[in-house]
Amino acid sequence: MPTEKEVLEALKHVKDPELNRSLVDLGMIRKVEIKDDKVKVTVALTIAGCPMKRRIAEDVKAAVAKVPGVKEVEVELTTMTPEEREKIFGKKKEVGEKKALKDVRHIIAVASGKGGVGKTTVAVNLAVALSKKGYKVGILDADIYGPNVHLLMGLEGERPFSRDQRLVPPERWGIKVMSFGFLAPEGQPIIWRGPLVHRALSELAEVIDWGVLDFLIIDLPPGTGDAPLTVAQVFPLRGVVVVTTPQKISVADVARSIHMFQELGTRIMGIIENMSYFKTVGPDGQEQIVPVFGEGGGEKLARDLRVPFLGKIPLDPNLSKSGEIGKPAALDPESEIGKVFAEIADKIVEKALEFEKLGSCGLKKA
Numbered sequence: 001m002p003t004e005k006e007v008l009e010a011l012k013h014v015k016d017p018e019l020n021r022s023l024v025d026l027g028m029i030r031k032v033e034i035k036d037d038k039v040k041v042t043v044a045l046t047i048a049g050c051p052m053k054r055r056i057a058e059d060v061k062a063a064v065a066k067v068p069g070v071k072e073v074e075v076e077l078t079t080m081t082p083e084e085r086e087k088i089f090g091k092k093k094e095v096g097e098k099k100a101l102k103d104v105r106h107i108i109a110v111a112s113g114k115g116g117v118g119k120t121t122v123a124v125n126l127a128v129a130l131s132k133k134g135y136k137v138g139i140l141d142a143d144i145y146g147p148n149v150h151l152l153m154g155l156e157g158e159r160p161f162s163r164d165q166r167l168v169p170p171e172r173w174g175i176k177v178m179s180f181g182f183l184a185p186e187g188q189p190i191i192w193r194g195p196l197v198h199r200a201l202s203e204l205a206e207v208i209d210w211g212v213l214d215f216l217i218i219d220l221p222p223g224t225g226d227a228p229l230t231v232a233q234v235f236p237l238r239g240v241v242v243v244t245t246p247q248k249i250s251v252a253d254v255a256r257s258i259h260m261f262q263e264l265g266t267r268i269m270g271i272i273e274n275m276s277y278f279k280t281v282g283p284d285g286q287e288q289i290v291p292v293f294g295e296g297g298g299e300k301l302a303r304d305l306r307v308p309f310l311g312k313i314p315l316d317p318n319l320s321k322s323g324e325i326g327k328p329a330a331l332d333p334e335s336e337i338g339k340v341f342a343e344i345a346d347k348i349v350e351k352a353l354e355f356e357k358l359g360s361c362g363l364k365k366a
């Protein structure tokens with residue numbers, strides 16, 4: 001008869017595909033029951049909507065089936081309790097709870113399900129639009145794998161300086177900027193393992209001297225991996241803004257990301273649809289709006305998921321060019337792009353105030 005020790009040993013080699021850590025180390029193996037040659041393993045997923053649940057179940061099955069004496073494997077999936085999740089990702093912080101961030105009024109994360117949808121472009125220009133309205137704004141690049149906020153803000157080669165054991169973020173266009181890109185040697189990829197991601201982001205939440213801010217925008221890496229999960233736990237978020245493009249495939253990924261934040265007790269401020277349309281001039285000299293990637297995906301998703309739709313951003317070469325030269329397009333509030341972002345910024349201010357009044361959302365019970 002196989003032993004529990006043998007089963008756990010086999011499971012040590014099974015990793016959560018997104019977190020890239022052993023299920024055993026993550027505390028995801030809740031129970032192993034052995035009856036003769038039958039083994040039942042209960043796996044607690046980090047979140048109920050875990051996109052990888054089928055793969056995790058298959059991997060567990062395959063690994064346990066290889067243990068000598070095992071004939072049959074059953075896998076039961078359940079979800080971690082908030083307490084179990086806290087052990088891995090830290091205790092979820094409420095607004096006002098974190099000392100280092102106590103003078104920051106609204107912390108807003110910008111997320112997406114899929115990479116390359118324009119999250120960073122949106123985060124940077126949104127920060128600029130809020131600053132143009134007179135708010136005190138900071139932006140934190142939490143994309144540990146490919147930090148680029150500092151480049152889009154024209155701060156290449158800058159470094160934060162330290163004062164009283166805190167890091168003082170450099171400022172550009174009136175906005176305080178902190179990026180992992182400042183801390184890593186330029187051009188060298190940073191290779192992070194799961195536990196380090198958590199530690200680095202937690203330390204960042206403590207160590208940066210943001211001073212008094214109305215808004216802190218956090219640019220996340222895509223998906224539902226370590227970094228977005230940790231940010232939702234460690235930073236007392238007012239809410240999250242989710243960026244999508246109109247394509248269907250991206251819509252499915254966004255739904256997953258939204259579910260993850262909702263499950264972690266973070267309010268969704270709304271969806272922004274990026275690269276929605278392209279403005280051009282038709283043969284008749286009239287302005288034409290071309291929906292390059294199809295129409296209405298973001299609005300439909302917002303309706304289906306019952307979250308607000310915050311606006312559409314056109315496909316505009318000025319946006320990519322301005323990123324390359326480190327001068328965000330929204331700096332000109334009279335430009336077309338400037339106006340689009342100003343409108344979205346208004347909606348976000350409105351949502352932030354509404355959520356502030358509602359108070360802490362609290363963790364949904366798993």
Ligand SMILES: Nc1ncnc2c1ncn2[C@@H]1O[C@H](COP(=O)(O)OP(=O)(O)OP(=O)(O)O)[C@@H](O)[C@H]1O
Pocket residue numbers: 112114115116117118119120121122143146220221222274275313314315316317319320321323
């Ligand atoms: N509305 C837009 N019009 C034109 N180009 C855009 C627009 N939005 C983003 N881009 C361009 O698309 C590319 C990807 O954008 P960005 O880096 O902001 O995406 P991201 O979601 O942050 O990507 P990642 O997942 O890698 O972090 C960039 O070259 C950017 O300049």
Ligand SMILES: [Mg+2]
Pocket residue numbers: 119120121143219220221
């Ligand atoms: Mg990005």
